[in-house]
Amino acid sequence: MDAISKSLLNKSGPLEETTRTRVVWFLGPRPASWNGVMRYSLDCLEIMKTFDDFTVESIDIPAAPRSLKRYWTHFVLYPLRAMLAARSADLIVLYQEDMAYMIPFVRLARGKVCIVMHHVIFPDRTRGIVETLKARYMRMLQPLIAKADLVVSTTGVTVSDGIEELGIRPDRIELVPNAFDERIVPIDAGVRQRAREHLREKLGVAIGDEAVFLNVGTDETRKNNAAVFRALAELGRKDVMMLRVGKAQNAANRKECADIARDAGIKAHFIEGASDEDLAFCYQAADAYVSPTLHEGFGRTVIEAQLVGLPVIASDLPVYRFTMADSFLAVSEPTQTAGWRREIERILKDEQLRRTLAQSGRANARRFSSAAVSADLHRALRRATQQQV
Template sequence: MRIGFDAKRYFLNNTGLGNYSRDLIRILEKYAPENEYLKYTPKTGHQYIHQPTAQNNIRLPQGLINTTWPNLWRNQRIVDDLKKDKVDIFHGLSGEIPLGLAKAHIKSIVTIHDLIFLRHPELYHPIDRWIYKKKFKHACETSDRIVAISQCTKNDIVDLFHIPEEKIDVVYQGCHEAFKSTKTSEQKANLRNKLKLPQEFLLNVGTIEARKNILSVVKAIKDLDIPLVIVGKPTRYHQEILAYIQQNNMEHRIHFLQGLAMEELAILYASATVFIYPSIYEGFGIPIIEALYSGTPVITSNMGVFPEAGGPASCYIDPTNISKIQHAIKSLLSDSSKRDEMIKKGLEFVKKFNDDNLAAQWKKQYLTL
């Protein structure tokens, strides 16, 4: 079977949709090598092509029109290339599929990660909301199957796009292999020294934006003796956090990092005393899975998708209640046996996200089209 992927994010996104695309294709290439996997992208990022043979399965726009207007190619003209390559199934990895697949008799699957732009429209420019809605609605209505990355996202698709729920399956995300190996004390100490971090700290990973709500954690630890490490790309919200930190003389306790290599990030997770993720809304929340695989206890939000990702052993809080966040942090920091229990149960829970389990679910998706 030949399966084509919309691989734009595979090559061009360092986080989020890029990680999802790379992990899914990696899992399929390992556990279902009987298929051929073609990656269609307007251009490539050299950092993700590690082997010369990888070039054999990459498809770029060809010809004057397609190379001049790569978005037109990706949204419509790509179908001619799919037909020429005799692709059996096209998989839109990031909520989009091109026009004309059904007419070309090419089966299609689309992955929907979230509908945040509809649940929280205040976070998006009106033009962006219009574009996202048009693309996602078309993909949901015209694809043969829809895969949601969580039950929460599936519920949103049914509710907001009125898609029959039997057309949608839930297949969770996995995460990078770097998080699944035990890290040594020496690795942890070396990284802490390199980054000038303390022995114990809270960790948060994700874009530093209002929806992620990390300012609530900064406020919660104002009177607690625990540093906080925040890893992520800053947005305007970052300035709001900095202002609070300066007003309360917390500069020495809050550490901002970005640009870590994947292996360094995995060691950082394993070095943290507690991982805290008080986001208001996510399609899934992959950093929670990364923390559980790393053997780090998790505090996260008690609503939406977060219990799906965190499982029964994580600690859940109201992300809008500063005192509840503070209480949860104090409770875990003072109870090492509770943290050990959470780590043990968390490692057992995340087995459901192991590569072989996800591969079996994806093979079923493709074979039943």
């Protein structure tokens, strides 16, 4: 065994092992399982357990995301392992765009390769050297994506972007949305109260009668989190709390939000290192969800919020129109505070609106159940393994 951790995920069925299609799925750093990109692949692996005609082996990196061991495994061991696996597996799957550099290695070994493309990187707003270098690196790799035997993408918006911007052949790209199951108990008065008690006892977050607005994710510049904090500052209401869950990742952006909250007297809590259980309680403790992002590949947190029964206020992006249609309050100019201020005020004042959005949101989110996504995933994998290299 080398530094790479692997586990075999298969399900016994009526087919003989020799007739089943073997897939090797390359994942990212093991501690990154909480983020949306990693969660997508982990959910796909769970779905594949139900396929009688496939067997899948997952390989991950047992190291912290920004550690030396992580980069050594990613750039040195992974290409070697992919070439070795390609000699016996029917398909190699790469979990996100930053592994596009491995496509030529798999093809060199005469293997078939599929890559998951969560979004196309456009020249974007970045802040700080880390964000800027990451964006440039991803844009440098993007042309390789079109060399894959199959590209899987999570929304129709990204499928179109891949065809138009990266030159991916339409017959080499498949839509397979994120899959969701109702793992978090939907909100009612009792559920919300128990969740708030947990946050107080476990995380030190004391919630009284405030209306809690939740946002989950990083503080990358594209997330535009400061816009919501500025809107809350302008509202000047003392009966509102902002709950931010996720890594700072960009310290300057986190500091900007914290400074706005402090100067305006906004009740705000920033939670890092939340477990899956803690995150579930955060959803249940909230009254509404806000997503001021300027760019997303799918935006799984808004669907998680809808499944729990939270009304959602989000940027009016094509990807959110794809995933949520008209089941959310859309802010057409997300960099301006006026739209956020207006929609937050509406949510606070209109109980019927909150109830309507909660109902329509839960109905919308069920479109992405594992059962619904399973057929899409199976079709995509079968298409990739049956076509000629």
